[in-house]
Amino acid sequence: MTDSELHHISDLEQLSTVPERIRQLIDERAALGELKPNGQLPSERRLTDHLGVARMNVRKALWQLEAEGFIYRFHRSGWYLSPPRFFYDPSRDFSFTKVVVDQGHEAGAKVLSTGSMVANAAIAGLLGIEAGTKLTVIRRLRFIDDRPVFVEISHVIEGRCPKLVELASTDISLATVYEREYGILLRRRELYFHPTALSDPHARDLRLAHGTPGLFVRRITDG
Structure with a gap:
């Protein structure tokens, strides 16, 4: 040898x-x-x-x-x-905030950007709405115990939730806002996820390197 x-x-x-x-x-x-x-x-x-x-x-x-x-x-x-493992099942109709609190942690949120858009054919097909429908778009960074864990991008029919952008600036669950302010109880209709590589701005928001492995989750809900 x-x-x-x-x-x-x-x-x-x-x-x-x-x-x-x-x-x-x-x-x-x-x-x-x-x-x-x-x-x-x-x-x-x-x-x-x-x-x-x-x-x-x-x-x-x-x-x-x-x-x-x-x-x-x-x-x-x-x-x-790493802290003790956190368990979250996105297929269940519980808000992320509630699940975090129930496991003894502190949930947080930071609004990264807000805006509006017109639903194109692809998004309209996913949401079951007419193309051209106005949507409110809210991009938030979610935390567990001050550690950023995922970027949440919500597309909401503008006519159903007026002034949602103002309410989303508060550090509470959007599910709670929908129920309390609009009487909407969210129910999951579709769940899709796949592995991905994080790119900017998401990687930067999560304080991770470009290309870090991540998980893309698309959750469509009715209410």
Whole structure:
């Protein structure tokens, strides 16, 4: 066996242990109270020096732990310890805000933009309305415990919900606004989702790098 082959095997063995070594390091610091959920991990450089392994192997290990949901990252900010898992079923007729609160977290929202548009044929077909119908469009950033988790883009028939833009600026569930202000109880009619790669402005709003894996969800509701 050549020296290059021995070096290659050593790299593979090293890589297979790095994720567990990082996980153990995080668990130890969490047990000591030095690292809490949503707390920032040491930098890649510090982890590399501490573990005595190649920086690329540390980076690949962090990617693996991210894929497992153990840690997460913000673009140009670093890596963080994930909080306890949050469970959300978009097929159920519960507002996101209610589900967050029921699981002991704080829900938040920030309006990114508002406007209006005329429904084209594609959107009209999805909503079951006439093409040319005026729609209110509201783009909001949703949070769990101050962490941005998804961008919500709502297309609402303008005539059914006058002054919705003013009401959407409040930090409450739109489902609550529909029910309280317009007497509309939302019921899911269609749900469609697929994996995607996040691009700007969505990636930037979520503080993630362009191309970060994400999930596109289209939820059509009646009321």
